[in-house]
Amino acid sequence: MLLRGVLMLLLLLVPVAAAAVGPLVGKDCAASWSPVTTFTDGTAITIPVSYNVYVAPGTPSAPPGVPLLAGVTSTAAQPCLALPVGQHTVWVTAVVVFTGSRSESAPSAPFPFVLGAPVAPQGVLVK
Numbered sequence: 001m002l003l004r005g006v007l008m009l010l011l012l013l014v015p016v017a018a019a020a021v022g023p024l025v026g027k028d029c030a031a032s033w034s035p036v037t038t039f040t041d042g043t044a045i046t047i048p049v050s051y052n053v054y055v056a057p058g059t060p061s062a063p064p065g066v067p068l069l070a071g072v073t074s075t076a077a078q079p080c081l082a083l084p085v086g087q088h089t090v091w092v093t094a095v096v097v098f099t100g101s102r103s104e105s106a107p108s109a110p111f112p113f114v115l116g117a118p119v120a121p122q123g124v125l126v127k
Contacts, residue, residue: 020087021059022112029080029115033108036094040105047096052104053077054091057084059112063091071095085117 036049051072054063069077079090091107 020114022087022089022114024114024116025080026116027080028078029113030076030078031090031092031111032076033092035075036105045096047098048073050095051075051077052093052095053079054093054107055079055083056089058087059089059110061110063089063107063110067093080115083115085115087112087114089113 031053033051036051037045039045050070052067053069053072054066055068056064068079068082089110089112091110093107094105096103
């Protein structure tokens with residue numbers, strides 16, 4: 001019984017590597033999304049829409065407070081250029097500005113991905 005308790009304690013103390021979530025991508029990755037064309041009340045948006053791209057390390061459930069890319073005017077961006085290798089999650093919001101007032105949508109659903117490292121060099125020789 002004591003041995004079982006010790007084993008259980010050891011299992012709790014030994015770190016376990018977390019599994020990577022989402023696709024494995026390279027530094028030239030591109031995030032893309034569908035354009036936003038209506039307000040939450042269903043009326044059509046007739047003014048320019050820009051997008052904010054939020055990226056956080058790991059797999060948190062909410063985006064960080066500051067976007068990685070702000071004011072994106074297309075429906076695609078390259079967030080990976082400024083990120084370290086590892087697990088990340090991305091969200092996108094739509095932004096409209098009317099009469100000096102800025103309105104930002106709720107964030108999109110989170111999309112996790114893993115930014116990979118290049119493979120190790122092969123065939124290294126010293127003569």
